[in-house]
Amino acid sequence: MSNVSPSLVIEDLLKDFGPVPALDGRMVRVLNGISLKANAGSVTTLLGSNGAGKSTTLACAQGLLRPDGGKVSLLGEDPYGASPALRSRVGVMLQDGGLPPSLRPIPLLRHVASLYRRPADINALIERLGIDEFANTSIRRLSGGQKQRVALAAALAGNPEVIFLDEPSAGLDPQSRQVVFDLITELRDAGLCIVLTTHLMEDAQRLSDYVYIIDDGLNVAEGTVAELTARATHEATAQAVTFTAAPALALPQMPAHLLLLEPTPGQYRLEGVRDAHDLASLTNWWAQESILPDSLLMQPRTLEDVFLEIADKGNDAN
Numbered sequence: 001m002s003n004v005s006p007s008l009v010i011e012d013l014l015k016d017f018g019p020v021p022a023l024d025g026r027m028v029r030v031l032n033g034i035s036l037k038a039n040a041g042s043v044t045t046l047l048g049s050n051g052a053g054k055s056t057t058l059a060c061a062q063g064l065l066r067p068d069g070g071k072v073s074l075l076g077e078d079p080y081g082a083s084p085a086l087r088s089r090v091g092v093m094l095q096d097g098g099l100p101p102s103l104r105p106i107p108l109l110r111h112v113a114s115l116y117r118r119p120a121d122i123n124a125l126i127e128r129l130g131i132d133e134f135a136n137t138s139i140r141r142l143s144g145g146q147k148q149r150v151a152l153a154a155a156l157a158g159n160p161e162v163i164f165l166d167e168p169s170a171g172l173d174p175q176s177r178q179v180v181f182d183l184i185t186e187l188r189d190a191g192l193c194i195v196l197t198t199h200l201m202e203d204a205q206r207l208s209d210y211v212y213i214i215d216d217g218l219n220v221a222e223g224t225v226a227e228l229t230a231r232a233t234h235e236a237t238a239q240a241v242t243f244t245a246a247p248a249l250a251l252p253q254m255p256a257h258l259l260l261l262e263p264t265p266g267q268y269r270l271e272g273v274r275d276a277h278d279l280a281s282l283t284n285w286w287a288q289e290s291i292l293p294d295s296l297l298m299q300p301r302t303l304e305d306v307f308l309e310i311a312d313k314g315n316d317a318n
């Protein structure tokens with residue numbers, strides 16, 4: 001770990017919305033004490049289900065919303081009501097784009113870049129993100145994925161040190177998604193602090209250096225993808241082994257923590273495998289019955305498994 005201070009520090013963040021008419025005019029607390037840090041040269045991801053509080057956390061981190069408690073420090077300053085000097089060091093890509101609908105993308109991007117003292121090479125960004133392909137279409141008529149690409153270019157136009165990306169891959173086709181992912185990785189390698197939100201586990205797994213899992217306005221787990229998935233292998237639900245063999249085999253008795261199923265004819269699945277002994281329960285049966293599977297797959301833990309376990313625990317506790 002470097003001794004450089006984190007670009008973003010959030011401590012015990014609280015945020016209330018309301019009054020909400022459906023709740024007899026009461027306020028509703030949507031952030032319940034979120035704490036996190038994000039470093040330069042790193043992709044920090046807030047992962048959580050719909051309504052978990054990710055966008056609200058970003059809005060407080062960017063200074064768009066005033067927190068009701070806790071502290072936010074962005075590049076050493078409180079971002080709420082911050083100086084223009086701080087704002088020029090930060091790029092923001094909002095979930096709904098926030099782009100003026102009647103303008104065409106390229107004049108818009110050139111204008112945004114001209115507002116900054118040290119703008120990015122806007123032509124290079126336009127080419128990189130394929131924006132010239134729809135240069136003559138107004139923002140209003142762009143597809144969701146095209147708008148996303150323009151919004152990303154606008155967020156990068158000022159050459160920011162920190163960039164906030166709210167669901168950057170939403171609505172993108174596989175090719176554009178790859179372009180955006182490569183760009184994010186390059187910006188990270190160039191030293192930017194990138195903070196993004198997603199509820200897509202695969203995106204989080206591919207892009208993140210550090211992940212915070214947010215649930216009900218609180219960070220409930222954190223770590224690198226490797227740390228989060230490794231931790232889960234020691235927990236109750238472990239890896240699954242799937243294999244294909246002749247259909248309708250008589251299934252043997254397995255140790256109580258293992259579950260052997262044939263979900264579809266000839267496709268078998270052993271759940272709850274924690275160690276080599278568990279695997280031996282399976283291979284001993286194959287040896288006794290002279291079964292040689294046609295295919296075999298160990299399924300490593302994914303962020304999705306970790307996320308679902310945490311969500312299950314949350315539901316059990318409620």
Ligand SMILES: Nc1ncnc2c1ncn2[C@@H]1O[C@H](COP(=O)(O)OP(=O)(O)OP(=O)(O)O)[C@@H](O)[C@H]1O
Nearest residue numbers: 017018030048049050051052053054055056057199
């Ligand atoms: N202005 C508002 N007034 C009342 N409630 C709000 C307001 N803005 C957000 N909320 C509520 O706050 C909660 C958190 O919303 P937020 O947008 O931060 O979630 P999210 O994790 O980003 O979700 P998603 O993945 O769906 O974008 C939700 O229950 C939402 O309905």
